[in-house]
Amino acid sequence: MNSAAELTQLGSIAVITMNHPPVNGLGLDLRTAIVAQLDRALADPQIDAIVLAGGERNFSAGADVREFGTSKPSAAPNLPDVIRALEAAGKPVVAAIAGNCLGGGLELAMGCHFRVALRDASLGLPEVKLGLLPGAGGTQRLPRFIGVESALNMIVSGQPVPAQKLAGTALLDEVVESGVVDTAVAFARQIVADKRPAKLARDIRIKDPLAEPFLQFARTNVAAASRPFPAPLQCVEAVANAVGKPFDEGLRLEREIFAALMASPESRALRHIFAAERAATKLPDVSEVPADMPLREIRRVGVIGAGTMGGGITMAFVDAGIPVVLLETKQEALDRGLGTIRRNYETTMKKGKLTQAQLDERIARITPTLDFSALADVDLVIEAVFEEMSVKRDVFTRLDQVAKPGAILASNTSALDLNEIASFTKRPQDVIGLHFFSPANVMKLLEIVRGAKTGPDVLATCMNLAKRIRKTAVVAGVCDGFIGNRMIARYGAAAGMLLMEGASPQQIDGALQRFGLAMGPFRMADLAGLDIGWAARKRREAEQPGSQPRSAADVLCEAGRFGQKTGAGWYRYEAGKRDPIPDPAVDAIVEQFRRDSGVTPRKISDAEIVERCIYALVNEGARILEDGIAARASDIDVVYLSGYGFPRHRGGPMLYADTVGLANVVRALRRIAAAPGAEAWWQPAPLLVKLAEAGRTFN
Ligand code: T1G
Numbered sequence: 074m075n076s077a078a079e080l081t082q083l084g085s086i087a088v089i090t091m092n093h094p095p096v097n098g099l100g101l102d103l104r105t106a107i108v109a110q111l112d113r114a115l116a117d118p119q120i121d122a123i124v125l126a127g128g129e130r131n132f133s134a135g136a137d138v139r140e141f142g143t144s145k146p147s148a149a150p151n152l153p154d155v156i157r158a159l160e161a162a163g164k165p166v167v168a169a170i171a172g173n174c175l176g177g178g179l180e181l182a183m184g185c186h187f188r189v190a191l192r193d194a195s196l197g198l199p200e201v202k203l204g205l206l207p208g209a210g211g212t213q214r215l216p217r218f219i220g221v222e223s224a225l226n227m228i229v230s231g232q233p234v235p236a237q238k239l240a241g242t243a244l245l246d247e248v249v250e251s252g253v254v255d256t257a258v259a260f261a262r263q264i265v266a267d268k269r270p271a272k273l274a275r276d277i278r279i280k281d282p283l284a285e286p287f288l289q290f291a292r293t294n295v296a297a298a299s300r301p302f303p304a305p306l307q308c309v310e311a312v313a314n315a316v317g318k319p320f321d322e323g324l325r326l327e328r329e330i331f332a333a334l335m336a337s338p339e340s341r342a343l344r345h346i347f348a349a350e351r352a353a354t355k356l357p358d359v360s361e362v363p364a365d366m367p368l369r370e371i372r373r374v375g376v377i378g379a380g381t382m383g384g385g386i387t388m389a390f391v392d393a394g395i396p397v398v399l400l401e402t403k404q405e406a407l408d409r410g411l412g413t414i415r416r417n418y419e420t421t422m423k424k425g426k427l428t429q430a431q432l433d434e435r436i437a438r439i440t441p442t443l444d445f446s447a448l449a450d451v452d453l454v455i456e457a458v459f460e461e462m463s464v465k466r467d468v469f470t471r472l473d474q475v476a477k478p479g480a481i482l483a484s485n486t487s488a489l490d491l492n493e494i495a496s497f498t499k500r501p502q503d504v505i506g507l508h509f510f511s512p513a514n515v516m517k518l519l520e521i522v523r524g525a526k527t528g529p530d531v532l533a534t535c536m537n538l539a540k541r542i543r544k545t546a547v548v549a550g551v552c553d554g555f556i557g558n559r560m561i562a563r564y565g566a567a568a569g570m571l572l573m574e575g576a577s578p579q580q581i582d583g584a585l586q587r588f589g590l591a592m593g594p595f596r597m598a599d600l601a602g603l604d605i606g607w608a609a610r611k612r613r614e615a616e617q618p619g620s621q622p623r624s625a626a627d628v629l630c631e632a633g634r635f636g637q638k639t640g641a642g643w644y645r646y647e648a649g650k651r652d653p654i655p656d657p658a659v660d661a662i663v664e665q666f667r668r669d670s671g672v673t674p675r676k677i678s679d680a681e682i683v684e685r686c687i688y689a690l691v692n693e694g695a696r697i698l699e700d701g702i703a704a705r706a707s708d709i710d711v712v713y714l715s716g717y718g719f720p721r722h723r724g725g726p727m728l729y730a731d732t733v734g735l736a737n738v739v740r741a742l743r744r745i746a747a748a749p750g751a752e753a754w755w756q757p758a759p760l761l762v763k764l765a766e767a768g769r770t771f772n
Contacts, residue, residue, distance in 0.1 A: 078106035080113060085121040085265070086258045087114035088169075090128075097127045098137030099177045101145050104155050107181075111158055111166075122261035123162065125185055126169040126254050127178070132194065135176025138203070141335070141344055152177050152209040153328070156184030160273060165264045167246075169257035170194045175233060180209040183218065186271030187264065189247040189257040190236035196244075197233030201304050203347060204340025208331030212311035213323040214274035218244035221284045221316060225291055228308045243272065275320040284316045301589070301722050302339050338732055342724030345772060346714060349707035349725070353547050354536065356529075368534040369479060371541075375400060375451035377468060379410020379441075382485055383457035385513030388414055391438040392514065393542040398440045398447050407441050414439070417514065448475055453538070455507055457485040460608075465489060469497035469504070481531050483507040484522075488558055488609070491524045491551045501526035505535055508555060509544075510716045511601075518716030519544035520555050545715045550702040557712045559702070560693045560726075563754065565606070567689035568594040569624055571682055573667060575674030578643040579655045584679035585686060589720025594686070595643040596653050599636030603629055603643075625666045629659070684741055691730040692742055695758035695771075706771035727771040735765035 077093045089110045093103040114120045127133050140146050159166050168182040170190035175197045182188050198207045216224035219242045240248040249256045291309045299305035307330045314323040334340050375398045376387045387397045401407035421427045456468045472482050482504045484494050495504035506522025521535050539546030549555035568581050582593025607630040614621040636642030644653035694709045703709050710725020723729045730738050739757045746755035
């Protein structure tokens, strides 16, 4: 017997229970099992009615996304076949809904004749988040059950709704506190006794005089808000078909739109991101960390440094309900840090996203101190002190003495050698990198940097902790810049070369922003502060004399143009404003710098700007994979999507390269590398060449 769906008999009622971990994804084997058990129940003269149930946590989370990109979703019985079988069943079918009832799972339930749900069951059609639309009748049945406006809001937002909010609609016949299967069985018995006919969605005609004007309003709003994604607007059109066309015609059109969206690059990108974000939570080499390995308990956290990073990190933890001991060296620094934290919360409260009580609760979770020994009993310490190895040495030497045995000692360093930092302690197995991105209370990305000696349980504990503080964690090995900053250095270098060769900061930023980057490299540099890169270049020059050729950025820094913080950098800024204003003074500096460097400026196209900057990312990403710094290409995509504003409709730099075709990327890199004076790192990485020659992709 196929265990994907079990059939049990309670008197004259058959209960079909879906059992296809992890979320009752409606893959081929589950679909086949449902139909087999349904046919069995329909053929059994002792059975008067059928209940279809799932698990406590998941009725069904919809189509099995792991089948996407294969021929399985259309293999018979496909989901519309299963739903048609339920709807056409000669005996009443009652869905018993608990937990997640999403996408195809809700479509399956809507194909049943009646539905009973637990009040906190989560009903939704999240397909739009995958660049799709409900493709198994959801756009035709839901509007008929709950009305056009409510249905469209659910379909276009993709947000689930608790069942109790849908009680009283034709979608749910009963909403109960508990015992949803027993209720459904009793409900089925009553249906049989009363010979109550089913009210099928297909038999409901939408007579809503406000439907048309609402749909027109929706078209305008959704079109403006959903660029560059096609799915939301297609959702509106599919629901419009439910209003204006016969049911089966609406179904047919829905399938056509669904197939077109499934083939769209935007949907491929969103489906890739869905899988990539989940893959990143898996440790690279699972064998190292058995699933049952005990994690270290993190009850209290110490943060060293109440500056921008330390303050943001503190907020990330107290937001998740984890108390923080915040250590500074001077009272005014501590007061300033606490003041910034309080102001941030007050801003959130003014937006109505926090109550005064919640604000007070969060502040109360912070124990400010100037006394290093106050870190003696915390379970994890994160230092966010100045990016100088000598400062890290002092901190970790003291931590080694003060922190309790088993405490995890983490550095928020953005580029320094974590193995060297670990060597300042007698417990390198407890040392790890937790690289937050500024502002740390907002940015989702967390690079978890595993040192050569970081213990597997420390790594697993931090991966688990990332989920608690709602961060998207990616494991990185130790190198200069880990994953994101190592790649952005090449991207910035590529932008700098384009500037030297004739493009302006605003042209380069504009081209990349039209490609989809949230912010071009020169605007980003002005936001972050040019002095940070300047300090890093000076540090690297000191370490390797001659490794940092002088750049136009140096000239700007020497002129005190550090970006927004000084009112001028690559752009100039009106007082109190952040809008970048092209500055002729910068053009003059760049032109002079080109003359001093003997460069004759040339016209550069936007296409060349995008090609060079994005392929610089891709090429370095390939090297990061070769060096084992990232475990997967999709991890690199997660880093760039959640930490660097890479456009989601392109799925990340590595997926973008797959979409362009790796052979085309290699050809372009070879052309750039062949130009006179091109840096050696423009040569395509061996891994990239190997994959391209094999006709393969990164993902
Ligand atoms: N198919 C296959 N696996 C899935 C899955 C799905 N739909 N949803 C989740 N998983 C896996 C996930 O990869 C992870 O696996 C594990 O379950 C736990 O997930 C025709 C075509 C259900 C709210 O978009 O929103 O129906 O990493 O870590 O935080 O119209 O997963 O452990 O190996 O996210 O508790 C529409 C997507 C599909 C729902 C649970 N459905 N899933 O969240 O756990 S398209 C969706 C979710 C469709 C039809 C169309 C969430 C969740 P692993 P998790 P969670």
